[in-house]
Amino acid sequence: MKKQKTLALVKMELKKIIREPAYLFLMILFPAVLTLVFGLAFGSTQFNYMAPGLFAYACIFIIMIVAQSFSDDREQGLLKRINITPTTSGEFMGSHIISNTLLSIFQVAIVAVCSLIIGFRPEGGATGFLLAFALIIVLSICSVGFGLITATVAKSAGTATGLSFIFILPQMFFGTFVPLNDATRMIAYFLPSYYATDALNLIFLEGAPLTELAIWIDLGILSIMSIVIILIGILLFKKYGKA
Amino acid sequence: MDNTDNGFGIVIKDLVKKYENIIAVNGLNLKIKSGELFGLLGPNGAGKTTTINILNGLVKPTKGTAFVAGYDVRKDINNIKELIGVCPQEAALYKFLTGRENLELFGNLNGMPKNKIKERMDYLLELLDFEEDSRRKVKGYSGGMLRKLNMLVALIHDPKIAFLDEPTVGMDPRARRKVWEFIGFLKNQNKTVILTTHYIEEAEALSDRVGIIDYGELIALGTPKELMEKHEAKNLEEVFLKITGRRILEGI
Numbered sequence: 001m002k003k004q005k006t007l008a009l010v011k012m013e014l015k016k017i018i019r020e021p022a023y024l025f026l027m028i029l030f031p032a033v034l035t036l037v038f039g040l041a042f043g044s045t046q047f048n049y050m051a052p053g054l055f056a057y058a059c060i061f062i063i064m065i066v067a068q069s070f071s072d073d074r075e076q077g078l079l080k081r082i083n084i085t086p087t088t089s090g091e092f093m094g095s096h097i098i099s100n101t102l103l104s105i106f107q108v109a110i111v112a113v114c115s116l117i118i119g120f121r122p123e124g125g126a127t128g129f130l131l132a133f134a135l136i137i138v139l140s141i142c143s144v145g146f147g148l149i150t151a152t153v154a155k156s157a158g159t160a161t162g163l164s165f166i167f168i169l170p171q172m173f174f175g176t177f178v179p180l181n182d183a184t185r186m187i188a189y190f191l192p193s194y195y196a197t198d199a200l201n202l203i204f205l206e207g208a209p210l211t212e213l214a215i216w217i218d219l220g221i222l223s224i225m226s227i228v229i230i231l232i233g234i235l236l237f238k239k240y241g242k243a
Numbered sequence: 244m245d246n247t248d249n250g251f252g253i254v255i256k257d258l259v260k261k262y263e264n265i266i267a268v269n270g271l272n273l274k275i276k277s278g279e280l281f282g283l284l285g286p287n288g289a290g291k292t293t294t295i296n297i298l299n300g301l302v303k304p305t306k307g308t309a310f311v312a313g314y315d316v317r318k319d320i321n322n323i324k325e326l327i328g329v330c331p332q333e334a335a336l337y338k339f340l341t342g343r344e345n346l347e348l349f350g351n352l353n354g355m356p357k358n359k360i361k362e363r364m365d366y367l368l369e370l371l372d373f374e375e376d377s378r379r380k381v382k383g384y385s386g387g388m389l390r391k392l393n394m395l396v397a398l399i400h401d402p403k404i405a406f407l408d409e410p411t412v413g414m415d416p417r418a419r420r421k422v423w424e425f426i427g428f429l430k431n432q433n434k435t436v437i438l439t440t441h442y443i444e445e446a447e448a449l450s451d452r453v454g455i456i457d458y459g460e461l462i463a464l465g466t467p468k469e470l471m472e473k474h475e476a477k478n479l480e481e482v483f484l485k486i487t488g489r490r491i492l493e494g495i
Contacts, residue, residue, distance in 0.1 A: 002354065004351050004354065008351035009348075015344070019339040019340075019380075020339055076336075077331055077335030080301055080331065081331065082352060083300075084327070085324060085352040085353050086325050086352075086353060086354055
């Protein structure tokens, strides 16, 4: 895999976000507004318990951006054009994973800053943040996979936006900041965001040390889910989504 | 197998492409010499774009095969991708990037060294008189400008074989002339160029040889002069109308 091609695609993807007002809105304003609205609506004490879930939600939101971006590029013949160059699938998909993970990190940073402004005071220290960073990266990879699956099924960028909510909504309601009952917890066990939020809660709310086994179990399950979902996404998109 | 040894840039052998009940390419056989400017003509839906898409690896043939620069499209598509440049019918460009940024991106995707990209980009932009516009975002381009950039992106990496699918559609006569000059320049550089166009006078003026396909079959092949003599026509357009029209009348 050549770095040159992957980096060129990453640079292009990031320019797309910066230069397209719609993407920029989704990227910056949406997570910021969402965090502030939740902060104002629930007050700082209750918001404290919701903040780690909002971090996960910012990653989940990447699903929509990935699905739209791939569908747009397909509609404009750009995927075919790239496919004619000697760029490999690995370089192409790798660039999307890198650029969207960077976007995820950026979105989570926006949510984190807004949360801190509202009054969120996380436990965990620097090592906790490092582990949270790893969790966010893994969840972002998973979101890219869901985005690819959405783009494969969707026939246009507009449809992709709507369809992406099939993956966004369950993860949002059953795997992030919404309190769970026995029934919804059963569903949550099948959702990647549940494991990310659970680990983030342990780190930021309970100040669990890095030796806490539950965090590593969460990270392990999340990693396996992410690998499976990104592989399904890549295979489906390669086979049915490019044309 | 290496057909380039025989002096052929492209060799198509018994090529068939079926889409469910539709036969897009029907047993096509064709040899295009290295360094030749070949005009591939045919009515809408004749199978031109499918043939090009098979040659550049986007579509897999149902039967038969083709060799591009000696490489088999069924087995060696990665080697083929290193050697070809494809200008698609619809301009496929990143609209939020400038013209130069599009060229730079595709230079990188074709594995060109950084300094070569800039050198080649400046050279091509000057040739097509496109330097100033290339610094603007593609979003504001006119149809003609999009076409020009679409072609330059296909040629940024100086490919050995270029597929130009309707490169001048929607261009004003002045811009079209400029592109004709540019295509002539490619030929002088000994590139193999496959040109598909609906402007028959364009194919007549530029092509060394012309192939007319209809219903996925090659129905005429020769230099424009040979075809005009054979069909007792004043120009290539008349040849085209006679051949393809006759097939419609005869219900072939």
